[in-house]
Amino acid sequence: MAKHAAPRVHVRWWIPLLVIAVAASLIALILVNDTGEDSAPTAGSAPEPNPVVTEVEDPEQADVDQDATAKDDDPLTDGPSDAPVTLVVFSDYQCPFCAAWSKDTLPKMLEYVEDGDLRIEWREVNVFGSASVQAAKAAYAAALQDKHWEYHAELFKDGEPRSPSELTPEALTEAAETVGLDVDQFTKDMNAKSTAEAVAENAAMGTDLGAFSTPTFLLNGHPYVGAQPTDVFVDAIEEAKGSN
Known part of the structure; x- marks a missing residue:
């Protein structure tokens, strides 16, 4: 189990960039509606992941102190505490892009975990509301039985998020x-x-x-936004391994 220093306070230096990204998404949705599409994607739907890479980088403050995310005795952390690279994932169980990333990229990340090169710290931010909160509680409960990834894969089965009706306590x-x-x-x-x-x-x-x-990532303190x-x-x- 990874053990780290106490959290530190940091300025929200990337908020303006995220606001720009959200605004760009809204403009794109308006353009889609103007072309005759019935509706924009909603929470719980599964649109195709956006292939565009959005890397957030502030040249004056490109890194975030990784200790800001670390906690002692965290069941949602996997990988050695002395791994050369740490990946913090901010996710939501109703997020289609989180589901796609979990299917396409997470398996490769877990290979790095197995090799001792990566520690993953998983954080649910629950931007889609109460059903996401309930799913996060369920995933945490699964992690307490050392089955976080198995349960995570079940909730994101086939790279698709569940609808709110599939995230009730009974369904979970x-x-x-x-x-x-x-049980x-x-x-x-x-x-x-x-x-x-x-x-x-x-x-x-x-x-x-x-x-x-969501998803948002911190890789050794360097932020990435979107399903990269x-x-x-x-x-x-x-690159991070080579620099250590």
């Missing part, structure tokens, strides 16, 4: 049974006050750092 408990969890313990942990507090803390951590859209292609992460990890 069925998913727990599917991946072989102790009684899962239910207890999912409803525990400590789980709710951990989920709220993770969400606050994301918004405090400016992660208002796998090669973007592979290249960044290899």
Whole structure:
């Protein structure tokens, strides 16, 4: 289990860039509607991932102190504490782009974890609302039984997010049974006050750092926004490994 220093406070230096990205997305949706499309994608739908790479970089403050995201005894952290590279993922279980990234890129990231080159810290920011919060509690409960990735894969099965109706406590408990969890313990942990507090803390951590859209990533303190292609992460990890 990874153990780190206490969190530090940082300025929200990338918020203006995220606002620009959101504005650009809204303009794109307006243009789509003008061409005759019925409606824009909504939370829980699964549009095709945007292949455009958006790398956020402030030349005067390009890095974020990684200790800002670290917590002691965190069940959502995987990989050695002394790994040369740390990847923090801010996600949401109703986010179609998070689902696509989990299918296409996460398996390669887990290979780096197995090799001892990468530590992943997973954070649900729950920008889609209450169903996402419930799913985050369920994922945290699964992580307490050391089955975070198995449960994560079930919620993002086939690279698609679940609809809110598929993220009810009943549906999430069925998913727990599917991946072989102790359902009684899962239910207890999912409803525990400590789980709710951990989920709220993770969400606050994301918004405090400016992660208002999903997925957002910090790779050794360097931010990336959006469902980046796998090669973007592979290249960044290899470069970071080489510099250590």
